[in-house]
Amino acid sequence: MRRTAPVWRGTLMESDLMPPELKTDEVWTLFDFESVFAAFRQDEVFASEMYNKTIGLVFGPTILGMHGKQHHDHRSLVAKAFRQSALAQWEPEVIDPICDQLIDEIKDDGGADLVKAVTFEFPTRVTAALLGLPQEDLDLFRRLSLDLISITEDIEAGLTASVELGTYFQEQVDQRRSEITNDVIGDLVTAEIDGEKLTDEAIISFLRLLLPAGLETTYRSSSNLLALLLTHPDQLEALQRDRDLIPAAIEEGIRYETPLVLVARNTTRDVELHGQTIPEGAQVNLCMGAANRDESRWPDAEVFDIHRSRRAHISFAGGIHSCLGMHLARVETRAMLNSLFDRVTDLTLLPDDDTRIVGMPFRSPKHLPVTFRATSADPTSRAWA
Ligand code: HEM
Numbered sequence: 001m002r003r004t005a006p007v008w009r010g011t012l013m014e015s016d017l018m019p020p021e022l023k024t025d026e027v028w029t030l031f032d033f034e035s036v037f038a039a040f041r042q043d044e045v046f047a048s049e050m051y052n053k054t055i056g057l058v059f060g061p062t063i064l065g066m067h068g069k070q071h072h073d074h075r076s077l078v079a080k081a082f083r084q085s086a087l088a089q090w091e092p093e094v095i096d097p098i099c100d101q102l103i104d105e106i107k108d109d110g111g112a113d114l115v116k117a118v119t120f121e122f123p124t125r126v127t128a129a130l131l132g133l134p135q136e137d138l139d140l141f142r143r144l145s146l147d148l149i150s151i152t153e154d155i156e157a158g159l160t161a162s163v164e165l166g167t168y169f170q171e172q173v174d175q176r177r178s179e180i181t182n183d184v185i186g187d188l189v190t191a192e193i194d195g196e197k198l199t200d201e202a203i204i205s206f207l208r209l210l211l212p213a214g215l216e217t218t219y220r221s222s223s224n225l226l227a228l229l230l231t232h233p234d235q236l237e238a239l240q241r242d243r244d245l246i247p248a249a250i251e252e253g254i255r256y257e258t259p260l261v262l263v264a265r266n267t268t269r270d271v272e273l274h275g276q277t278i279p280e281g282a283q284v285n286l287c288m289g290a291a292n293r294d295e296s297r298w299p300d301a302e303v304f305d306i307h308r309s310r311r312a313h314i315s316f317a318g319g320i321h322s323c324l325g326m327h328l329a330r331v332e333t334r335a336m337l338n339s340l341f342d343r344v345t346d347l348t349l350l351p352d353d354d355t356r357i358v359g360m361p362f363r364s365p366k367h368l369p370v371t372f373r374a375t376s377a378d379p380t381s382r383a384w385a
Contacts (some may be wrong), residue, residue: 002290006032007274011285012262013360019057022050022266026282029262033294033314035273036286039265040318043067046265046284048321055212058151058162060205064213064321071320077198078206081187082324090130091331098125099332099339107343107374111350114368115223120146122336123218127210132183133172144168148208149216162208169204210325217259218329220364221315222336224357225253227365228304230349235306240341249306250333255313256304261289261361263317288314289363344372 001008011027030036039046044067051065063074099122106112128141144161151158169185176189188203198206229236229249239245262285269280278284292313293301299308316323323329340347347370349355354366 001029002031002294006030007035007276007278009276012287013285019053022053022283024281024283026279027285028278028282029285029287030273031287031290032274033291033297036288036291036314037318038273039284039286040314040321042271043319043321045268045271046286047268048265050264050266050283055209058148058159059208060166060201062205062209063324064209067320073193073196074198074202075320075324076193077191078188079324080191081184082328084327086187087327087331090328091335094129095126095332095335096339098122098129099335100342102336103339103343107372110373111369111371114226114370115219115365116367118336118340119223119226119368120219122222123215123332126332127215130184131172131207131210132181132185137168140168145211145215148211165208165211166204169207170200173200173203213323214325214328216362218325218332220259220362221254221257221329222333223364223368224257224259225250225333225337226368227349227355227357228253228257230347230368230370231351232304235304236347239306239337240345243338243341245306246334246337247330248308248310249337250330251310251313252304252306252308254315255292255298257357257363258289258292258313258315259363260315261363262287263361288317343375345375346371346373348372 008029008031009026010029012029030039047067049065049067052061056062056065063071063078066074102118102122102125106117112118124142124145125138127145128138133141144165147154147157147161148165151162172185173189175181176186180186180190185203185207188198188206191198229239235249239249265284265286267278267280267282267284271278292315295301297311316326350369350371352369355368357363357365
């Protein structure tokens with residue numbers, strides 16, 4: 001499709017989740033890098049307000065559905081909680097110890113399902129720790145997170161989890177209003193621009209959004225990377241030998257197996273792309289998964305190669321809604337790989353149908369059963385990180 005119809009009137013989604021008032025016959029899909037990139041950059045034309053009527057019904061109003069000054073102001077407030085200086089502190093104090101402990105828990109077992117034991121678990125624990133949730137609430141947080149992000153499979157459980165999370169986060173916000181804490185929720189409660197603070201509703205919607213936006217994407221992208229490495233043992237070995245390759249491997253994994261394949265926009269006026277006119281009011285799906293395999297940008301784009309020369313992919317979107325957590329996702333994934341490689345060796349996949357990377361619009365393997373051996377040496381320091 002990218003080669004023959006990069007701007008196409010049609011949809012890849014089997015079931016259209018749009019509510020009736022947003023349904024239109026004009027559904028278009030963009031496949032090539034140039035068009036997807038152009039659409040992200042023209043946020044006034046390819047608008048995201050329909051999020052307020054789709055995921056907004058579950059999460060509440062979030063920055064994803066805002067534009068202009070309102071988006072700028074809200075994003076600046078929440079971005080404060082994810083600033084680079086905070087990340088530099090979180091990495092050694094929070095993220096590395098969580099990943100080390102996680103792998104310590106399984107390293108002597110001879111094998112594990114890496115999705116259940118590692119790739120779902122590390123972003124869940126990291127998110128809970130950064131938000132400042134009490135340790136004893138981790139089981140509750142894990143269950144509610146899983147139910148919320150599985151909402152398309154079980155809508156009842158998803159909606160119940162959304163309400164429960166709302167109540168739970170409200171308690172956490174109330175506690176910080178009486179006694180401020182040094183964590184992301186504390187930052188959100190105190191953040192201010194021009195004397196304006198975030199409302200409780202805005203904070204709670206943002207916290208709910210972090211589950212699909214931050215936790216789900218990171219668990220799926222790290223599952224994909226491990227699946228790709230395990231099925232390309234030469235590249236897994238190269239990475240274990242030379243940890244300096246980790247950042248390139250993370251980017252190549254996210255390019256090659258984009259965890260969130262497409263996002264939707266609505267056109268606010270007629271717009272021309274590749275000689276085609278997309279009418280005002282159309283729903284346009286921006287297919288980042290196809291754009292990331294565009295052969296006009298990457299030689300041998302259909303090959304997974306951690307050694308390729310780097311060119312920016314589009315998995316973190318672009319323009320005003322570009323991913324707020326991309327640096328966090330990279331740091332977490334790097335920490336997980338370092339902890340794993342320090343503690344186990346001879347990682348071998350036991351492949352079956354569910355180890356394939358599948359799904360739309362979110363993509364990853366269902367499980368990754370592996371065997372491994374604990375390393376005899378003490379885990380080394382993270383000099384390469
Ligand atoms: C590999 C992991 C990740 C991927 C592939 C990813 C991908 C994306 C994409 C495609 C968007 C744009 C969505 C749209 O415009 O419709 C986005 C936005 C966003 N992401 Fe991520 N994300 C990842 C990790 C994270 C993490 C760890 C966080 C947590 C802080 C996060 C927080 C957000 C937020 C808050 C937005 C909304 C930004 C805005 O509307 O201004 N993401 N992400």
